[in-house]
Amino acid sequence: MAGALRKTMEYLGLAESDERYDDYEAYREEPAQRDASVHPLHEDDPATAKSAEVATLPRRTPVSQVVKEPKMSELNRITTVHPRTYNEAKNIGEAFRGGVPVIINLTDMDDADAKRLVDFAAGLAFGLYGSIERVTSKVFLLSPEHVDVDSSGAEAPRVPGPFNQS
Numbered sequence: 001m002a003g004a005l006r007k008t009m010e011y012l013g014l015a016e017s018d019e020r021y022d023d024y025e026a027y028r029e030e031p032a033q034r035d036a037s038v039h040p041l042h043e044d045d046p047a048t049a050k051s052a053e054v055a056t057l058p059r060r061t062p063v064s065q066v067v068k069e070p071k072m073s074e075l076n077r078i079t080t081v082h083p084r085t086y087n088e089a090k091n092i093g094e095a096f097r098g099g100v101p102v103i104i105n106l107t108d109m110d111d112a113d114a115k116r117l118v119d120f121a122a123g124l125a126f127g128l129y130g131s132i133e134r135v136t137s138k139v140f141l142l143s144p145e146h147v148d149v150d151s152s153g154a155e156a157p158r159v160p161g162p163f164n165q166s
Contacts, residue, residue, distance in 0.1 A: 078103060086113045089120050092142070096124055099144050106138040114138065 009015040079095040080103040081088065096102050104121060106114040118132075121142055125132040129145040143149050 080105065082108055083117060084108050086116050086120075089117055092117075092121060093124055096130065096142050096144065097128065099146065101144060101147050102142040103135070104140045104142065106140070109138075 006015065010017050078101045081092050081095075082105045083089070083092070086109075092102055092104060104117065106117065109117065118140060121140060122132050124130070125142055130147075131143045131149070133141045133143070133149060133151065135141055141149065
């Protein structure tokens with residue numbers, strides 16, 4: 001029984017084997033006879049040195065350095081969002097971050113959530129160098145940095161401060 005326990009412990013690496021391997025020398029190979037036509041290649045020997053072509057791999061730009069530049073002349077889409085809850089702010093942020101102007105119609109929201117969403121949109125516009133403009137009392141336009149909005153045709157009443165949310 002002790003022999004089986006000892007062998008198990010040796011197998012698991014918990015104990016060292018008592019057997020000694022003294023006959024390692026018997027397995028040492030004799031140097032092989034080399035053929036006279038076969039010469040080893042050494043880096044120091046310029047006559048036998050061979051060169052190989054090295055293919056260069058295309059460089060990949062790290063994802064953190066990729067900047068998506070929207071094209072100035074190709075404004076072909078405006079997104080209109082009619083949110084009912086504040087949870088739909090993600091849709092607004094994704095569209096605006098993609099360089100698309102967003103019209104936010106808050107008529108279907110209660111006033112508390114509408115104020116939170118306007119605060120979110122103002123922070124989004126500020127963080128991405130865009131602009132936010134009030135179209136009507138509950139409709140706002142988020143414009144990315146590359147979009148210029150000309151609102152000279154219809155003058156909206158000036159409200160002191162960025163937004164009067166009270």
